[in-house]
Amino acid sequence: MTMNGTSAATSGSPGAGRVDWVDYAKGICIIMVVMMHSVLGVEKAAEQTGFMHYVVMFAKPFRMPDFFLISGLFLSVVIGRDWRTYLDRKVMHFAYFYVLWVTIQFGFKAPSLAADAGWGKVGLMYLESFIEPFGTLWFIYLLPIFFVVTKLTRNVHPLIIWLIGAALEMSHVVTGWTVIDEFCSRFVYFFTGYILASYVFALSDRARARPGLALVGLAVWALVNGGLVGLDVSEWPIVSLALGLAGACAIIVTGTLLARAQWLTFLRFCGEHSIVIYLAFFLPMAASRTLLLRFGVIHDIGLVALIVTAVGVAGSLVIWRLALAARANFLFERPAAFWIAPKKAAPPLQAAE
Numbered sequence: 001m002t003m004n005g006t007s008a009a010t011s012g013s014p015g016a017g018r019v020d021w022v023d024y025a026k027g028i029c030i031i032m033v034v035m036m037h038s039v040l041g042v043e044k045a046a047e048q049t050g051f052m053h054y055v056v057m058f059a060k061p062f063r064m065p066d067f068f069l070i071s072g073l074f075l076s077v078v079i080g081r082d083w084r085t086y087l088d089r090k091v092m093h094f095a096y097f098y099v100l101w102v103t104i105q106f107g108f109k110a111p112s113l114a115a116d117a118g119w120g121k122v123g124l125m126y127l128e129s130f131i132e133p134f135g136t137l138w139f140i141y142l143l144p145i146f147f148v149v150t151k152l153t154r155n156v157h158p159l160i161i162w163l164i165g166a167a168l169e170m171s172h173v174v175t176g177w178t179v180i181d182e183f184c185s186r187f188v189y190f191f192t193g194y195i196l197a198s199y200v201f202a203l204s205d206r207a208r209a210r211p212g213l214a215l216v217g218l219a220v221w222a223l224v225n226g227g228l229v230g231l232d233v234s235e236w237p238i239v240s241l242a243l244g245l246a247g248a249c250a251i252i253v254t255g256t257l258l259a260r261a262q263w264l265t266f267l268r269f270c271g272e273h274s275i276v277i278y279l280a281f282f283l284p285m286a287a288s289r290t291l292l293l294r295f296g297v298i299h300d301i302g303l304v305a306l307i308v309t310a311v312g313v314a315g316s317l318v319i320w321r322l323a324l325a326a327r328a329n330f331l332f333e334r335p336a337a338f339w340i341a342p343k344k345a346a347p348p349l350q351a352a353e
Contacts, residue, residue, distance in 0.1 A: 018272075020259035020268065021204050021208075021252065021255040021256040021258075021259040022070060022073070022255065022271070023255075023259075023267075023268045023269075023271035023272050024254075024255035024256075024258045024259050024264075024267050024268050024271055025066065025070055025251050025252055025254070025255030025271065026067070026070055026255075026270075026271030026272075026274045027255075027266075027267035027268055027269070027270035027271030027272075027274070028066075028251055028254065028255060028267055028271075029063065029066050029067040029070070029251065029271075029274070030067075030270055030271065030274040030277050030278060030313075031267070031270060031309070031313060032059050032063045033063065033064075033067070033136075033139075033278065034277065034281045034285065034309055034312045034313050035052070035055065035056060035059075035305075035309045036056050036059070036060075036063060037136060037281075037282075037285060037312075038285050038289070038305055038308040038309040038312050039052045039053060039055075039056045039305040039308075039309070040056065041285070041286075041289055041308070042289055042292075042293070042301060042304050042305040042308055043301065043305065045289060045293055046293055046301050046304070048301050049301065050300060050301035050302025050303070050304070050305055051302035052301075052302045052305040052306055052309075053302070053305075057229055058225065058226055058229055059247075060229070060234070061225060061228075061229065061234045061235075061240065061243035061244055061247050062225070062243060062244055062246070062247020062248055062250065062251065063247075064139075064186060064189075065186065065189040065244035065245065065247060065248050066189075066247060066248040066251045066252070067139070068143075068146070068186045068187075068189040068190040068193070069189045069190065069192055069193035069200075069245075069248045070193060070248075070252075071143060071146070071190055071193065072146070072150075072189075072190040072191060072192070072193030072194035072197070073193045073194070073197045073200060074197070075147070075150065075193075075194045075197075076194060076197060078090075079150065079151055079154060079194075083151075084340060084341050085341040086147075086151060087148075087340065087341075088339055088340045088341035089341070090144055090147035090148070091144040091147065091148065092334075092338065092339070092340055093144075093334060094140040094141075094143055094144045095144065096334045096338045097140055097275070097279060097334070098133075098137055098140050098141055099130075100330075100331070101137060101279045102126075102129050102130075102134045102135075102137055103126075105134060105135055105137070105282060106122070106125075106126050106129070106134070108283065108286075110122050113125065132177065132178055132179075133178050133179065135282065136278070136281075136282055137279075138178050138179075138182060139278065140275075140278070141178075141179065142178075142179060142182050142183060142186070143190075145179070145183065146183075146186075146187060146190045146191075149187070150190070150191060150194060158191075158195045161191055162188065162191055162192065162195065165187045165188030165191050165192075166188050166241055168183075168184035168185075168187065168188065169184065169185055169186075169187075169188045169189075169240065169241050169244070170237040170238060170240065170241055171184065171237070172185070172235070172237070172240070173185070188241065189244060189245070189248065192245065200249075200252060203249060203252060203253065204252055204253070204255075204256045207252075207253040207256040207257060208256050208257075208259075208260050211257055211260065214253050214256070214257060215257070217250075217253065218250055218253060218254065221246055221247070221249075221250045222250075224246075225243055225246070225247060225250075228243060255267075270313065270317075273317065273320065275332070276316060276317065276320045276332050277312075277313055277316045277317065279316070279331075279332065280315075280316035280319045280320060280331075281312040281313060281315065281316040282312075283315065283316075283319065284311050284312050284314070284315025284316060284318075284319070285308055285309075285311065285312035285315070287311075287315075288307065288308045288311040288312070288315070289304075289308045292304050292307065292308065320332055
């Protein structure tokens with residue numbers, strides 16, 4: 001099971017089968033997401049920063065843009081389906097996991113929340129989570145909205161939709177509502193992946209064919225991205241959009257080069273199981289952060305944050321394996337009772353299409 005189904009005929013074009021570089025790129029993205037939550041959580045609890053803070057800041061301009069761009073890559077394959085099937089694959093799929101895992105997260109956090117605000121407030125917060133996404137789960141709350149909006153507007157010229165999305169991103173809308181703010185900030189990247197998928201695959205093909213030139217391009221990008229972040233101008237209008245798109249391309253190229261060399265295959269594995277990590281990392285992350293800071297064996301906050309990141313990723317995969325062993329597949333695989341369209345035959349843990 002992956003975030004959006006990583007399927008394509010070959011490494012160079014959409015179709016049927018898996019795409020190696022997409023899984024590598026998604027693996028990088030999901031680790032960066034876990035890293036961000038881990039590092040900021042450790043630093044907030046410890047009230048100090050470490051060296052990992054700078055890694056998180058470097059990745060901030062492109063961390064989520066790349067994830068959303070990749071999520072739109074294969075949409076052209078399925079957007080023409082009837083509404084019932086489309087809503088089942090693109091809305092019900094994520095709605096099931098959101099409802100299930102927001103309930104699980106509240107189960108773990110409810111005692112501490114109740115100690116501060118009372119059980120009545122906890123119940124209200126739970127109900128509010130269906131309007132205002134809770135904690136780390138906002139990505140799978142927002143993604144179905146992107147799928148629906150894109151299908152509803154497919155008869156509008158794509159350039160018009162893209163320009164509207166770009167204008168929203170550069171406006172840096174801040175309403176205090178996660179869905180509105182993140183929609184404005186991220187939709188343009190999702191839509192770019194959808195309408196420019198062929199160019200993204202072409203970029204990957206060129207990087208695979210000319211790895212030396214690709215490495216030079218990555219070095220230039222890293223210097224520019226790091227420099228603009230260091231100058232504190234990375235969130236300026238136009239600059240933020242350019243860095244988001246450039247960073248997404250950089251992760252795609254990096255994923256392609258790693259796939260070409262077959263290096264760091266654990267990244268590919270993480271990408272193949274990105275939704276598993278996304279759903280479950282909060283528990284090992286929070287537990288390891290609490291233990292490491294409480295016992296104070298490691299004094300370097302950056303190292304603590306790095307360990308918490310690793311535990312968050314590895315721990316989520318352990319939870320997944322334990323769930324499968326205990327036949328609690330419903331935690332990571334949508335049961336047939338929650339399908340509103342016929343389920344097509346597919347290998348386990350691959351089809352999130």
